[in-house]
Amino acid sequence: MDAAARVLAERGYEGASTNRIAQAAGVGIGSLYQYFPNKDAIVVMVLDRFADRLADRLDAQIEATMAEPWPVAGRALLDAQIRLLEEDAGLLRVMVEQAPRLGPFDKSLALQRRLTDLVRVYLLLNHEEFREDLDVEAALWILAEAVGMLSIRYVLDRPPISHERMVDELAELIIGYLRA
Amino acid sequence: MDAAARVLAERGYEGASTNRIAQAAGVGIGSLYQYFPNKDAIVVMVLDRFADRLADRLDAQIEATMAEPWPVAGRALLDAQIRLLEEDAGLLRVMVEQAPRLGPFDKSLALQRRLTDLVRVYLLLNHEEFREDLDVEAALWILAEAVGMLSIRYVLDRPPISHERMVDELAELIIGYLRA
Amino acid sequence: MDAAARVLAERGYEGASTNRIAQAAGVGIGSLYQYFPNKDAIVVMVLDRFADRLADRLDAQIEATMAEPWPVAGRALLDAQIRLLEEDAGLLRVMVEQAPRLGPFDKSLALQRRLTDLVRVYLLLNHEEFREDLDVEAALWILAEAVGMLSIRYVLDRPPISHERMVDELAELIIGYLRA
C-alpha cells in the first residue's frame, strides 16, 4: 500500500503500472493479485486510506477546538486542513485529477459531508448573525466547494501567498459571504 | 481539430485514440502526424482553441457591458461565463480533469489573467469601498480560483441550484469578500 | 482425487486450476504437490481412475452375461457400456476432448483391449458364421473404434435416438459388418 501510494503520487494513475507498483513494493507482480482483484482496487484503496487519514486527523482537530469560540475554531480547522493537504500533495493531485474515472469517492464525500454538517449546525445556531435570505443548502454547497477547491489549488499550485494569509483570506471569504 | 474536439468531448482523453480522431476527421492516421508531433499536441491544441473561444466570447461580453455600472456588468459576466461553460461541458471536463498532466495551460491562464486584470483595475479604482488591509494579489488569486472552480463544478456536477441563484451567490461571495 | 474429478468434470481441463482443485479438496495447494509432480499428473490419474472404474464395471457385466447366448450377451454389454458412460459425461468429455494432449491413455487402451480380446475369441470360435476374407485385426480395430466412438458421441451429443434403438443399431452395425 505504501509503495502503491508512493508510485501513484509520483507518476499518476497511468504511470503507476501494476508492475511498477510491485517493483516499488519489492514483491512479485503476482503477489499484488493475491490481495487486490485488479489495479483499480489498489488505487481506490490507496486513495481511501488517504481520505481516511485526512478525515481522522481533521476529526481530531475538530474535537480539540470544539470548545473554542467559532472564529478561533474555524480558523484552526482551515489551518489544519491546509497543513494536512500539504503533507501529501502527490496523492492529493491523483485524487483530485484522476479520481473521477474511478467513480465518486465515498470516503472523500464522507469527509466533505462531515464538515458541511458542522457548518450547517453553526448556521442554524447563529442564524441571526447572517443574511436573512440565505439559502442554506446552496450556501453550503458553495462554501464546501470553494473552501475545498481553494485549499487544494493552494497546495497544488503554490501561489505566492503565505500559509497564514491564506487561512485569513479563507476565513474572510466565508464570513463575508455569510454575514448580512 | 473539430473532429478531435468532438471525440475528446465524447470519450475523454483515454478514449480518444489517434486512430479514432483520424477516422472522425475523415483523414488517414498518417495525416495527423503531418501536422502534430504527437497525440498530446493535438489535445493541447484542441483545449487551447476551446480556451480561446471562451476568452473571445467573454471578451465580447465584457465590451458589451463595460458601459453598465459595475454590479450589473459583473453579474452579466458571471451569467455569461456559466452559460459559455455549459455549452461544451464535455471538453470542459477533459480540460479540468485530464489536462493537468499536459502541463499548465497558457491559454486558459490567459483567460484567467484577462479577467483578473479587469478586477484588479476595478479594485484600484474603487479601493475606498473595500477592506483597507486587502492584499490585492492574494485576493485576486482567491477570487479567480473560487469563481472559476465554482462555475466549473456547477456546470459539471449540476448541484440543485438554479442558474440565477448561482449567479447571485457568486456575486454575493465576491462582494462579501471584498467589502470592509 | 474425488475433488479433482469433480472440478474437472464441471469445468474442463483449463477451468480446473490447481488452486481450485486444492480448494475443492479442502487442502492446501502445497499438499497437492506432495503427491503429484504437476497438474497433468493429477489429470492423468483422475482419468485413469475413471477408465479403471469403467473397466471394472464392464468386467462385472461381462461375467454376469457370459453364460447367455452371444446375441443376448453382446446387447447387454452395449447397453451397459452406454449406461456407464452416461454416468459421468463430464469426465468423459474431458477424457475425449482434452486428454489427447496428455499422451495416449494406457488405461483407456486397456479397457478397449479387453473388449477387443473378447470379440476376437468370439470371432475365432464362430468363424464359420462370418465373411471368409475377414482380416481379424483390421475388423477388431474398426469395431472397437466405431462402437467406442459411437457410444461416446451418443452420450455427449445426445442425438434424437432412444437408448434401446441405439443399442439395436450398434448390434446391427456389428453383425452386419461381420457376417458374410
Added chain:
Amino acid sequence: MDAAARVLAERGYEGASTNRIAQAAGVGIGSLYQYFPNKDAIVVMVLDRFADRLADRLDAQIEATMAEPWPVAGRALLDAQIRLLEEDAGLLRVMVEQAPRLGPFDKSLALQRRLTDLVRVYLLLNHEEFREDLDVEAALWILAEAVGMLSIRYVLDRPPISHERMVDELAELIIGYLRA
C-alpha cells in the same frame, strides 16, 4: 493464415500463442490484430479454411464420380476422404480435439450435412435393397459419425491397416449395416 495453420498444427491451440503465430508469420504482433479481433477468430478462420478446402475437394470428387455406379462412387469417396484428411493431420487433430471450445463448427457441420444428404437420397432411391425397418435418420447419424470418426482416427492413430483395406472395410461396414 498459413503461419497460423502451421503453428496450430504443430503445437495445438494452447501452444499457439499470438506472439508465436506473429513470429512464424514474420510480422509484428500488432499486425495480427489489424486483421483479426482476437486469437479465437484466427483459429476459427484457420479451421474454417481447412474445412472449406476439404469440402471443396470432396465436392469435386463427388461430381467426378456421380456418373459411376454407387459402389464405385462410394468407394472413391471414402478413398478421397481419407486421402484428404491425411494431407493435414496436424490441423485435423486440432479441429477434432480442441474445436469444441470454439463452439460447433458451422463449416465442418456443413460438410457432414452434405454427405449425409447424399446418402439420404441414396437410401430413398434404393430403399428396396435395405432393411425394411430402417430408421433413416438414426442410420444416417450412425453412419456419418462412424465413417467420419473412423476415417479421422485412422489418419491420426495410424493403425496397421493399409489404405485400400481401410476403404474396403468402411464400405463393408456401411453396406453390411444397411442391407437386409
Added chain:
DNA sequence: GATGAATGAGTGTTCATTCAT
C-alpha cells in the same frame, strides 16, 4: 507432512507512432 504466500514467465491485447508507397 501440511501450508499458502510468493513468484514471474507468459498470456492476449492496445495504441501512439513510423515510413514506404
Added chain:
DNA sequence: CATGAATGAACACTCATTCAT
C-alpha cells in the same frame, strides 16, 4: 502531401509451481 499497414513496447492479469515456515 496523404495514406494506412506495420510495429513493438507496454499493459493488466493468470496460474502452475516453489519453499520457508
